[in-house]
């Protein structure tokens with residue numbers, strides 16, 4: 184009996200086909216690093232074919248979901264911002280609103296913001312949840 188397998192990636196319309204070594208039980212293993220941010224799932228079609236004079240075969244579909252690992256840092260739209268605020272401005276004037284995006288699904292809605300330097304006198308405050 185031999186196994187053959189087709190991998191279809193519905194996101195990109197790519198198609199790959201390869202033959203898995205002859206085994207009685209077909210084990211699917213990864214052969215390269217996967218990246219959920221590039222491809223979040225795979226549809227595999229596995230054929231099992233016997234060695235008869237007239238070979239018979241059957242197939243199954245396998246859906247593989249790629250679990251997320253936090254392997255991307257948050258990205259802001261620009262590396263440096265140059266906002267301006269007038270002197271003598273009243274308290275609570277908004278200076279800038281920073282927004283960052285993160286490609287990891289596990290990081291969705293979990294980004295926090297904080298000022299790490301340049302604010303020794305505490306003139307500025309940043310909301311850790313909103314980036315304002």
Ligand SMILES: [Ca+2]
Pocket residue numbers: 253254255256257285286287290
């Ligand atoms: Ca992340």
Ligand SMILES: [Ca+2]
Pocket residue numbers: 219220251252253254255286287288
């Ligand atoms: Ca990830």
